[in-house]
Amino acid sequence: MMERMKYPIRSEEYELYELVGQGVSASVYRARCIPLDEVVAIKILDFERNNSDLSNISREAQTMILIDHPNVLKAHCSFVNGHDLWIVMPYMAGGSCLHIMKSAYPDGFEEVMIATILREVLKGLDYLHHHGHIHRDVKAGNILVDARGGIKLGDFGVSACLFDSGDRQRTRNTFVGTPCWMAPEVMEQLHGYDFKADIWSFGITALELARGHAPFSKYPPMKVLLMTLQNAPPGLDYERDRKFSRSFKQMIAMCLVKDPSRRPSAKKLLKHPFFKQARSQDYIVRKILEGLPTLGVRHQALKDKEEDLVAQKKMPDGKKEEISQNEYKKGISCWNFDIEDLKAQASLIPDNEDTVLGKDLDRCQDYLFKLDNLQDKMPEGTNFFTSCSLKYDDDMESDGMLHDKSSLVSSSTQTTYLQRARSNESESEAKAAGKSDQNVLQNGLQFHGNGVEHCSSGSYEPDNNVKHVDNVPVQTHHEQKSSTSSCSSDILSSAKGESLNQQSQLLNLENCNGGVSCTVNDTTVEAMPKATKSSVSSADDLDDKSKPPLVQQRGRFKVTSEDVDLDKALPPIGLQKSLSLQVIPQLSMTSAPLSVDATSNLSACSIYPQLHSILQANIIERDNILSMMKQLSAGDLPISDASSNHSTEGASLPLPKIITEKSLLEVAHEREKELIQDITDLQWRLICMQEELRRLKARNA
């Protein structure tokens, strides 16, 4: 209390020096407290630029002021200055461990150093947990080093109090940076999470310090989410990790267990043999800080480097990609949605995405300015993302980058939302029981500006099991929810006499161009936000009628609808797969490819339905042909004179009917998978580019 009194709470009493750090929400300056003649750091948060409300921000400051532990960064005082909140803190001359790594240790620290740093971090975490706080943003960027080698855990921007109610846990609408450090249970938001989420982040941070970057840091956030949920937990298992001791690997493995209840507490972890090698603060000074340029200089150098990266856009492609990839590996630009870099990222992903990527990205780029215009026309404060829900389906998960292919489900499963079995055990149990992962994946994730929204219970489709005919293995509703799949079954019946149009009245594509009058299951697009809910819940209702509307906000996430004015949001047809899955466009059997003229007249929000309808038309055509071929070979169709000759021929030369049917349908399924994959990729690209737009706009603003 005494200490707080002595730091003045007027900006005039501080002299700001150079910028030493920049986070998502704040800039940090070295400064001098004039009356005390003491160097301090001042973190300046602009309320207006941050989504957080005042109470959240000031709570961060309050938490920091109340902190009293050598390994947790406290605040001396905080005060409002115009639109800004100033938080006065001790100056940590070494900067963050991330900073240090970027400047001098791009491949990470050696093990003794890591043990020395992490032991201090654990002490800080133990203190926070003991006092009922979850830090929620443990990462190298938030481990600060002072001039004497002291280690402090900083940045309470997203910390939550364990004893808070759900409401008070709502500290931020958006999650920060990449979700590389985020525990699976935090991503899922199924059963909430506790301080063990910090232990997961601690394990990821250990990997980050060992390699110079966090696992998956080269991937875009959505992929990181999927990979964290889908893949086995990361560890020190690469060839290059051989230099690390077994106890280090074991310590990390203990932290990175998907079941939070099986992770050790910070206190317990402190007793792990790995930390026996930890040295004193002096070791940090000698080994790391000595010879390091000042923080301001390093910060400037890193900024220059990033600007260079931007300038490299003018370089030849090959060189540019090489550098971009290297920089990604070093973790310099984890949150980079530059189109070119996206391509570079994609090239790092060992799947067949890039075949889709290149051409689709270019195409999507054409749409971007339209999206931009659209965004401008949207009601103030509405983000395109807010109105578009992205669903990740198994096709995304089934891309080649996922190690755990055995857990993949049918690529036509479009309806499943992200949900993950809480432990590896349950995964293997599910597999052993022959369950497909679609049982495991149920929740939705939405990007909300920088953030992720999590939609609970995301099923969205009538429970009409679709069965494939004949020799094709029967797939249940869960495996066969995509409209494309239902198209294939529909078209088979259509070939038996039903008109396609009769089946396809749900969407008038022409009306959809303006994005305002698509009729979808009797619901007009004007009412789409609600329709989305209702169409979603129409199926949802089967499972869970009592659940509150989608989108809540919890901590860094949103999980209920209360914060989103859905009525104001743009009809989310652009990326609303749940919607699109229920529509079959009114198309002739021969749909023309999307011509340049046609695309130039498209409004942004009709892009997706158009693409989707083209896809469906192709599938319809293909399935129709298949169906007819099948029936021809079976001799079912009314036979004209000409064809009767053929059939006579067929009688003398019996067709390998079953083989033909099967192989044709297999080919059809393959194609269907590819097309679905294309859609998913397109959706994702659109979202990435929208995010880039948003980021650029924010920067310009």
Ligand SMILES: Nc1ncnc2c1ncn2[C@@H]1O[C@H](COP(=O)(O)OP(=O)(O)OP(=O)(O)O)[C@@H](O)[C@H]1O
């Ligand atoms: N007390 C301090 N002394 C020196 N440098 C600091 C201090 N606090 C923060 N920094 C530097 O400023 C950077 C940004 O600060 P901080 O993490 O608090 O901002 P933020 O907007 O909350 O960031 P993010 O949310 O992205 O982690 C840090 O990564 C660190 O390099």
